[in-house]
Amino acid sequence: GAGVSQSPRYKVTKRGQDVALRCDPISGHVSLYWYRQALGQGPEFLTYFNYEAQQDKSGLPNDRFSAERPEGSISTLTIQRTEQRDSAMYRCASSLGGQPQHFGDGTRLSIL
Amino acid sequence: AQSVTQPDIHITVSEGASLELRCNYSYGATPYLFWYVQSPGQGLQLLLKYFSGDTLVQGIKGFEAEFKRSQSSFNLRKPSVHWSDAAEYFCAVVPDRGSTLGRLYFGRGTQLTVWP
Numbered sequence: 001g002a003g004v005s006q007s008p009r010y011k012v013t014k015r016g017q018d019v020a021l022r023c024d025p026i027s028g029h030v031s032l033y034w035y036r037q038a039l040g041q042g043p044e045f046l047t048y049f050n051y052e053a054q055q056d057k058s059g060l061p062n063d064r065f066s067a068e069r070p071e072g073s074i075s076t077l078t079i080q081r082t083e084q085r086d087s088a089m090y091r092c093a094s095s096l097g098g099q100p101q102h103f104g105d106g107t108r109l110s111i112l
Numbered sequence: 113a114q115s116v117t118q119p120d121i122h123i124t125v126s127e128g129a130s131l132e133l134r135c136n137y138s139y140g141a142t143p144y145l146f147w148y149v150q151s152p153g154q155g156l157q158l159l160l161k162y163f164s165g166d167t168l169v170q171g172i173k174g175f176e177a178e179f180k181r182s183q184s185s186f187n188l189r190k191p192s193v194h195w196s197d198a199a200e201y202f203c204a205v206v207p208d209r210g211s212t213l214g215r216l217y218f219g220r221g222t223q224l225t226v227w228p
Contacts, residue, residue, distance in 0.1 A: 104155050
């Protein structure tokens with residue numbers, strides 16, 4: 001597509017539920033990144049893929065967070081047993097394999 | 113600790129005035145440097161980037177930034193601000209040019225308000 005597409009744009013869920021956030025990168029982009037942005041802060045790195053391989057997951061805060069990119073295109077970030085502290089804007093970015101990264105509009109996640 | 117610092121949380125300028133947003137980083141090597149802009153309800157848009165070469169880089173929307181190695185700074189400037197420039201601005205860094213890990217490290221952002 002023309003840009004990075006994230007869905008849903010907004011997600012409200014109850015504490016304890018699982019959520020799945022989707023990212024569709026720019027066509028042909030090899031690298032895909034996930035970031036989390038708390039209110040009043042800059043985005044913080046979560047994880048990174050080259051094609052389907054997860055190259056770095058050191059930014060995932062705990063084992064409730066996981067990500068996959070099975071066919072080297074669309075990626076899903078999953079949060080299990082959500083907690084209120086998981087509320088944030090989740091951003092996806094893609095690149096041709098280096099820099100710069102191109103960002104989607106993000107998913108605003110609110111945990112009640 | 114290594115970091116990206118944007119010392120101004122909020123800046124207010126009048127339309128037509130000049131603008132400078134500050135960014136300092138504490139990584140040892142010369143990193144890749146970026147400025148992104150975030151308008152309400154929208155994603156992060158790349159304004160400009162510095163990889164190498166001329167230390168004064170031009171970006172979109174009339175913005176420019178200057179890399180100063182001696183000061184570890186990459187300040188964003190615009191000679192005449194328009195009301196549509198009101199947004200949040202983020203400085204970002206890829207610290208290690210030789211690394212295949214392309215993660216960006218962001219500053220906390222500077223919110224720009226423009227008065228008519």
